[in-house]
Amino acid sequence: MAVDLSRENAAVAEEMPDRATLSRMYETMVTIRLFETRLVELFNAGKLGGVLHVYIGEEACAAGVCIHLETHDYLLTSHRGHGHVLAKGADMNRMMAELFARETGLCRARGGSMHIIDRSVGVLGANAIVAANVPIATGAGLAAKWRGEGQVVACFFGDGATNHGAFHEGINLAALWDLPVVFICENNRYAQFTPQRMHAKIEDLAIRAAGYGIPGVQADGQDVLAVYRVAQEAVARARRGEGPTFIELKTYRYTGHAISNPICAIGRPDEEVAAWKARDPIPPLERHLLEQGLLTSTELRAIQDAAAARVAAAEAFAEASPRPRPETALEDVYAEWPVGAPL
Amino acid sequence: MAGGGAAVRELQYRDAIREALREELLRDPAVVLIGEEMIDPWGGTFGVTKGLSTEFGEERIRNTPISEAAIIGCAVGAALAGMRPVAEIMFLDFIATGMDQVVNQAAKLRYMSGGQVNVPMVIRAAGGSGRASAAQHSQSLEAWFIHVPGIKVVMPSTPYDAKGLLKTAIRDPDPVLFIEHKMMYNNKGPVPEEEYLIPLGVADIKRAGRDVTVVATSRMAPRVLAVAERLAATGGPDIEVIDPRTLVPLDRATILASVRKTHRLVIVHEAVERGGFGAELASIIGAEAFTYLDAPIQRVAAFNTPVPFAPDLEDFLVPDEARIEAAVREIAV
Numbered sequence: 001m002a003v004d005l006s007r008e009n010a011a012v013a014e015e016m017p018d019r020a021t022l023s024r025m026y027e028t029m030v031t032i033r034l035f036e037t038r039l040v041e042l043f044n045a046g047k048l049g050g051v052l053h054v055y056i057g058e059e060a061c062a063a064g065v066c067i068h069l070e071t072h073d074y075l076l077t078s079h080r081g082h083g084h085v086l087a088k089g090a091d092m093n094r095m096m097a098e099l100f101a102r103e104t105g106l107c108r109a110r111g112g113s114m115h116i117i118d119r120s121v122g123v124l125g126a127n128a129i130v131a132a133n134v135p136i137a138t139g140a141g142l143a144a145k146w147r148g149e150g151q152v153v154a155c156f157f158g159d160g161a162t163n164h165g166a167f168h169e170g171i172n173l174a175a176l177w178d179l180p181v182v183f184i185c186e187n188n189r190y191a192q193f194t195p196q197r198m199h200a201k202i203e204d205l206a207i208r209a210a211g212y213g214i215p216g217v218q219a220d221g222q223d224v225l226a227v228y229r230v231a232q233e234a235v236a237r238a239r240r241g242e243g244p245t246f247i248e249l250k251t252y253r254y255t256g257h258a259i260s261n262p263i264c265a266i267g268r269p270d271e272e273v274a275a276w277k278a279r280d281p282i283p284p285l286e287r288h289l290l291e292q293g294l295l296t297s298t299e300l301r302a303i304q305d306a307a308a309a310r311v312a313a314a315e316a317f318a319e320a321s322p323r324p325r326p327e328t329a330l331e332d333v334y335a336e337w338p339v340g341a342p343l
Numbered sequence: 344m345a346g347g348g349a350a351v352r353e354l355q356y357r358d359a360i361r362e363a364l365r366e367e368l369l370r371d372p373a374v375v376l377i378g379e380e381m382i383d384p385w386g387g388t389f390g391v392t393k394g395l396s397t398e399f400g401e402e403r404i405r406n407t408p409i410s411e412a413a414i415i416g417c418a419v420g421a422a423l424a425g426m427r428p429v430a431e432i433m434f435l436d437f438i439a440t441g442m443d444q445v446v447n448q449a450a451k452l453r454y455m456s457g458g459q460v461n462v463p464m465v466i467r468a469a470g471g472s473g474r475a476s477a478a479q480h481s482q483s484l485e486a487w488f489i490h491v492p493g494i495k496v497v498m499p500s501t502p503y504d505a506k507g508l509l510k511t512a513i514r515d516p517d518p519v520l521f522i523e524h525k526m527m528y529n530n531k532g533p534v535p536e537e538e539y540l541i542p543l544g545v546a547d548i549k550r551a552g553r554d555v556t557v558v559a560t561s562r563m564a565p566r567v568l569a570v571a572e573r574l575a576a577t578g579g580p581d582i583e584v585i586d587p588r589t590l591v592p593l594d595r596a597t598i599l600a601s602v603r604k605t606h607r608l609v610i611v612h613e614a615v616e617r618g619g620f621g622a623e624l625a626s627i628i629g630a631e632a633f634t635y636l637d638a639p640i641q642r643v644a645a646f647n648t649p650v651p652f653a654p655d656l657e658d659f660l661v662p663d664e665a666r667i668e669a670a671v672r673e674i675a676v
Contacts, residue, residue: 110456117452117457132444136416138413140424173410173417334517336516
């Protein structure tokens with residue numbers, strides 16, 4: 001199957017989301033930005049342990065895709081998953097507590113930043129093994145198809161994941177079985193430190209979809225409306241039972257791979273970083289909302305303030321939460337275990 | 344073993360496994376089989392799943408590409424989302440290509456979620472040597488998995504055990520690796536007509552004896568029993584044969600009680616000796632029953648090499664009756 005990406009993209013309806021939808025996406029983007037900006041400060045202040053991979057600059061991807069998901073839909077993401085998890089509706093207080101390694105964390109501080117799971121809102125997991133979530137998403141799609149309630153699965157990963165065997169195996173099986181999975185490649189140009197030109201022979205990763213016989217579409221990951229449109233069609237297609245779609249979102253990671261990796265020490269030209277920051281996804285949406293008379297500057301400010309207040313409250317909740325008792329490390333290895341037997 | 348008065352048939356190991364799968368497919372619509380060439384007319388490389396796709400359809404017996412990472416990963420995802428998948432890895436050796444999904448995913452997700460999610464899945468795989476299939480189709484890799492907290496490991500040695508344990512494994516809320524032995528599929532044994540379950544973590548004393556405890560797994564269990572019967576018939580040591588049946592969880596109590604009675608222990612497995620289950624068990628017994636032991640613990644295992652092709656070489660590596668008997672005699676009074 002030959003793929004004409006321009007034609008695939010042109011097929012997407014140019015429908016404009018309504019005021020409430022645009023406001024929600026704006027709120028999501030601002031919330032993720034403020035949450036992670038604070039995380040970086042907390043990490044640098046030594047208040048967060050472990051490793052931290054932030055998503056700053058890529059927020060339009062999570063907002064534009066997750067707006068189409070219902071609570072009962074499933075979401076899988078990568079080590080860079082804070083944005084997706086928040087966009088899917090996870091409790092921010094408990095998420096912050098998880099990052100603070102507190103007992104009240106979503107995963108009782110067993111998972112941490114790279115492994116957040118929130119079953120209550122369908123987050124089946126952030127996953128720190130690159131591409132491992134692709135076959136898992138396929139399996140969640142199998143369960144969704146079996147249940148027959150129109151659930152879909154959104155699976156986020158980076159450009160680096162598309163070179164992994166698990167990506168190939170998982171997406172091929174989802175395609176073969178027409179499973180309701182939307183695979184979203186956030187092509188932020190770097191696989192850890194390695195630039196795309198050094199990890200793939202092709203420029204447009206979406207063409208890989210042709211090898212699986214499924215639609216491959218692209219959008220500007222800095223344009224939330226463009227993301228919204230491609231995701232709308234992909235999610236609808238999955239809900240209709242027509243199988244998976246591969247979406248490539250061209251985006252950019254402002255920070256190094258992990259917060260402890262200095263950005264300049266890894267060979268990214270200053271001009272490149274500056275050029276992408278000039279295309280930050282939040283200001284264009286603000287301009288659109290103002291110019292179209294959808295929100296006033298006061299209303300925008302109120303959304304920002306509310307998001308900031310949520311982040312502050314989450315931090316306060318986390319700081320006030322107890323640390324886990326050490327001996328609870330032995331809990332939850334198995335759901336069922338012979339009474340009295342040592343682990 | 345079978346309940347008193349119940350109707351009992353002789354079934355092959357393969358048929359007992361098929362019955363377990365069939366009964367669970369009938370019982371629970373969430374059960375789905377995922378693997379290579381399990382559908383009819385193939386019915387699996389060893390004929391275990393023959394007839395199931397005809398009866399239950401190809402939505403429930405799902406034929407996959409040769410993609411072990413996808414087979415296991417798909418089972419993980421389906422389990423997370425409410426199904427009870429049974430994945431089949433045709434030869435246990437192939438699990439190496441899907442290892443991340445076993446070790447970093449299936450085994451970890453419940454723990455990393457703080458107990459929010461379960462991963463109720465089974466991976467069935469044919470292990471062991473004996474078919475002149477050489478080093479990539481003959482391994483006994485159970486030790487890899489007993490080293491990974493979060494997964495359970497089952498190795499049945501009889502048709503009765505295989506059926507009862509597989510049914511339990513499918514209903515278990517945790518990931519279970521169910522290792523079948525490819526040379527035992529034709530073995531016959533009694534299996535009751537009516538339904539039964541065997542709990543995980545309960546060893547079976549296959550033969551009671553006074554003088555030496557021999558713990559044997561999988562195909563080594565019937566081999567040790569043959570040695571025991573021959574020794575008994577010729578006035579040799581009286582062997583107590585214990586099959587742990589599940590390595591994780593391990594029924595330490597039954598083995599410890601036996602060693603405290605016989606004061607002697609031989610451990611027999613087909614996997615290579617180095618870093619094997621025998622080392623783990625010997626350590627447990629050494630720590631918990633040291634003062635009861637009247638002789639050094641003996642391990643009888645494959646030599647530390649890959650499995651070769653030539654039957655002459657293959658047979659040499661794996662513990663045979665002569666090596667088992669020699670180890671028993673070494674420490675028997």
